[in-house]
Amino acid sequence: MSKSPIIIALDYSKEHQVWELLNKFDHEKLFVKVGMELYYSCGNSLLEKLKDKGHHIFLDLKLHDIPNTVAKAMQSLACLDVDLVNVHAAGGRLMMERAMEGLDKGTSAGKERPSCIAVTQLTSTSEEVMQQQLKINGKIEDVVVHYANIAKDSGLDGVVSSPLEVPLVKEACGSSFLAVTPGIRLVGDSANDQKRITTPAEARTLGSDFIVVGRSITASPNPNEALNTIKREWSESV
Numbered sequence: 001m002s003k004s005p006i007i008i009a010l011d012y013s014k015e016h017q018v019w020e021l022l023n024k025f026d027h028e029k030l031f032v033k034v035g036m037e038l039y040y041s042c043g044n045s046l047l048e049k050l051k052d053k054g055h056h057i058f059l060d061l062k063l064h065d066i067p068n069t070v071a072k073a074m075q076s077l078a079c080l081d082v083d084l085v086n087v088h089a090a091g092g093r094l095m096m097e098r099a100m101e102g103l104d105k106g107t108s109a110g111k112e113r114p115s116c117i118a119v120t121q122l123t124s125t126s127e128e129v130m131q132q133q134l135k136i137n138g139k140i141e142d143v144v145v146h147y148a149n150i151a152k153d154s155g156l157d158g159v160v161s162s163p164l165e166v167p168l169v170k171e172a173c174g175s176s177f178l179a180v181t182p183g184i185r186l187v188g189d190s191a192n193d194q195k196r197i198t199t200p201a202e203a204r205t206l207g208s209d210f211i212v213v214g215r216s217i218t219a220s221p222n223p224n225e226a227l228n229t230i231k232r233e234w235s236e237s238v
């Protein structure tokens with residue numbers, strides 16, 4: 001089964017909230033994202049249940065630690081048989097190389113290795129915050145491309161960025177290097193804490209491979225209708 005290009009962020013702390021949301025959709029097999037909030041409270045048993053229902057899983061734990069620790073953690077995550085995992089590119093080349101070694105080592109024979117992507121700059125980070133608080137000089141799109149290049153050289157499969165940076169990332173790293181993009185809002189929705197946002201249609205036009213959507217679906221009075229609108233926007237854009 002091919003994966004949906006729309007990844008639904010299950011940003012909840014209770015399992016019943018997950019099933020309440022998923023039961024609202026008329027699509028049976030989805031691509032869902034389990035982040036820190038949900039994984040830290042519900043753990044591997046929820047991942048098993050989601051897999052049993054046929055959903056694809058992005059386990060969004062954004063590893064960032066010394067290379068040895070990340071290698072061992074990735075080896076453990078590989079056993080969970082999820083589809084996509086990630087690290088922070090800010091951990092550097094050696095950390096990312098060791099992450100890939102850990103993933104390869106932990107993937108059982110005959111199973112597909114989970115794809116691994118690197119967060120470049122969080123979509124909640126503005127250029128001003130990056131420069132003034134993180135003390136990273138330059139334009140945010142140049143920093144994103146720089147991190148994407150290091151991620152590619154380290155053997156990763158792609159990056160997390162805003163859709164706004166995808167054309168430059170693809171130009172630098174090639175069209176098959178995955179661009180997974182949160183910071184997605186339907187027209188009229190609040191940006192909340194996100195800073196570098198686009199609509200689903202703009203994300204597709206800019207070249208995103210997958211969009212990550214949380215509150216435009218989960219905070220909608222009709223999540224199924226919101227998902228259908230996003231799917232329609234996606235399929236009508238190029």
Ligand SMILES: O=c1ccn([C@@H]2O[C@H](COP(=O)(O)O)[C@@H](O)[C@H]2O)c(=O)[nH]1
Binds near residue numbers: 009011119160194216
């Ligand atoms: O740069 C990043 C990396 C990860 N995220 C995650 O995506 C979702 C977005 O949720 P919304 O409600 O659509 O804003 C959320 O789980 C983040 O942890 C991101 O937004 N930006």
